[in-house]
Amino acid sequence: MRRTVFDAEHRAFRATMRGFIEAEVVPSFSKWYDNGLVPREFYYRLGELGILGMEVPAEYGGSGLDSFRYRAVLAEEIARAAVSFGGASAHLSRCLPLINNLATAEQRQRWLPGFATGETMFALAVAEPGTGTEPSDMRTTAPLSLDGTEYLLNGSKTFVSGGVHADRVIVCARTAHPTAEEPTHGLSLLVVDSAAPGFRVGRALATLGRKVSGTAELTFTDVRVPVTDRLGDPHHADAHLVAQLPRERLAIAVSAHAQARAAVRFAHRFTTDHTPSTHSAASFQNTAFELAACRAEVDAIEAVVDRALATNDRGDLTPADAASAKLFCTESAGRVIDRCLQLHGGVGYLADSPIARLYADHRIDRILGGTSDVLRTIIAAEMGL
Incomplete structure (x- = not known):
């Protein structure tokens, strides 16, 4: 059956992606697979090709596409060659929607240009060792300082896809106590700089599949996060x-x-x-x-x-x-x-x-x-x- 969901522009994009994957990914993928990681430079290449910026607004260096069909084409071409783009999947699928929908204009200006070029790779950290993603059980804490200028982040996260190479990690942390009426109250999203003192990338996790995704454990010890790096409303992360x-x-x-x-x-x-x-x-x-x-x-x-x-x-x-x-x-x-x-x-x-x-x-x-x-x-x- 002939598919009607794609038009000529999608077909042209498919041809470009197929050529790129066959020429630049397939020849190296076995080595990446054995190493369990794509090279950091690969993300810069995805940025050059405009892949990371497809859904980034044009004013921040992206293409501003609002259709998911290009991402569908990309997924089909990646699977066709049985390869992977590593942590780029979490960068695009899990992090960009949060930034596009929740970030302030100032935050977008700081984060999205680097997001599109691959200079700033993002990951999302929600699950915790022993408790998974259940909001009421989260133990990672980040109380606000008395002067209201920063959070002090302590705790650990696991199953962080893209965590090995991430430059910024969107961390779900408890910034206030839950209430009896709202057990999910008190969780906030903090965009944490991986270069901050106290931020540590733990062991890379050996997963059954998606071996080049850079999945890692992360720990935070007195990591200071400016309040200007909180994403969205406080206490409403869930x-x-x-x-x-x-x-x-x-x-x-x-x-x-x-x-x-x-x-x-x-x-x-x-x-x-x-x-x-x-x-x-x-x-x-x-x-x-x-x-x-x-x-x-x-x-x-x-x-x-x-x-x-x-x-x-x-x-x-x-x-x-x-x-x-x-x-x-x-x-x-x-x-x-x-x-x-x-x-x-x-x-x-x-x-x-x-x-x-x-x-x-x-x-x-x-x-x-x-x-x-x-x-x-x-x-x-x-x-x-």
Whole structure:
């Protein structure tokens, strides 16, 4: 089926991204993968190409795009090559919406030009060791000084994607005590300079997939954060973070579709080229039927993603819409990628094979941005259940 969600400009962007990935990412990716990190200079290159500034307003050096479709094209081209742009995903998907929606004009002027060029890489730190992202359990504290000019940040965060290279980290910290009526009250977002005294990047976490994402643990010991670096309203971090979830979940759904589509491409190519006897593996009926079933499922995922993209661009994407899209796309993509790995046989189990990387990279999508069970709860509530 011909897709109607993309136009000529999107197709031109796709050609540019495909050429860049094939020429500058694929040849080096195995080395990055073995090192568990993309080089810091890579982000400057993404800045030069305008990738980091696509949704940054033009007055701060970006392109000012308000459509998510370019990001969808980028996700598809990244998955097609089974590579990763490292911490750029968190920089774009988790941090930029918060800055665009919450930052003051003065903060935008300070942060967004460097955001677009890659000179200032951002990460988001919410989860804590032993407690995860549950707001009422957060122990990282940042009381305001008596003169009201700065916060004193103490605590630790974990699962910080992009944390290894981050120049600025948006930290969710407790700046006031919760109330009985509002257990999430008292949490604020602080944009912390990684060069500040007391800020320490701990161990890089060895994850199952997304091995070049620079995921790290961070600790803060008496880190002084100017009050001018607070993002959004004080004591309302939970509401700010929840407001960004529909867009984050759309990004995950888009990524799931891209990975499932790439998995079918890899399986089709492998079974066509692989000749276990006198015929290619693809010539056997079971293989052909498996590929056909996977293709049909990807078509269904694509239809959901394209509808969600169009709905988002109209400004109509609701939390339940985004939850439904993410739930369906990630669960379905997981099945497709698993079946495509199976078609590779033992080759698919090799850690450096493209299908194995997709399999490992995708698994977090059913956890990140709200687990599948959390999404079912949101959808059920919207149904009045």
